[in-house]
Amino acid sequence: FSTVHQSVLITTNWDTVIDNAINVLGETNHPKSGSDIQSLHFHGSVATPHTLYLPSEVVREPYRSDKDDTDLGTLHGTVWRTIEECTKTILYGLSIDPLDAELSQTVAAGWSSPNLTEVIIINPDHKKVAQRVKLLLDKRYPAKVTGYSPTNLNNKHDY
Secondary structure: OOOOOOOEEEEOOOOOHHHHHHHHHOOOOOOOOOOOOEEEEOOOEOOEHHHOOOOOOOOOOOOOOHHHHHHHHHHHHHHHHHHHHOOEEEEEOOOOOOOOHHHHHHHHHHHOOOOOOEEEEEOOOHHHHHHHHHHHOOOOOOOEEEEEEOOEEEEEEEO
C-alpha cells in the first residue's frame, strides 16, 4: 500500500504567486491532483476576474449574476469539504477577521469534523488569532491550537 499525502493550499489572495511558489517547493502524490498541490482561492482569483470579491462581501450580492453566485458557492463548498477532510490546518498570516463572515462560516463548518486534530497559527499576533480560532472550533471535536511568530518558528505557544 502506498501512503497518500495530500496538501491543499487555500488562499484568500487573488494573485497566483503563492500557488506557483508552493509547487516549486513541494508536490503531492494524491491521485486526483497529479503532482501539483491544489490551490483554492477563497476570495476569487485574477485568473477568473468575475469571481473576485472583498472580504466584507458575501457570495450573494445583488450585483452578481446567478452563475457567479453558483460558482462562488461551489468554491466555498469545496473549501468547506476540503477542510472537513484535513487533520491539520495551518493558518499562515491569516487573521480570521470577524468582518470576513463568509470565510469564518466556511472555516467553522469545515472544522466541525472529527478529522481535525490541530490548528497551527503562524502570525505575529497569533494570540489574537488563536482566540478567534477557538470561537470557531466545534466543542464536540476538540483540536489542539498552537501559535508561532513567523520570525521565530522554534517558539511554540499552546492555546
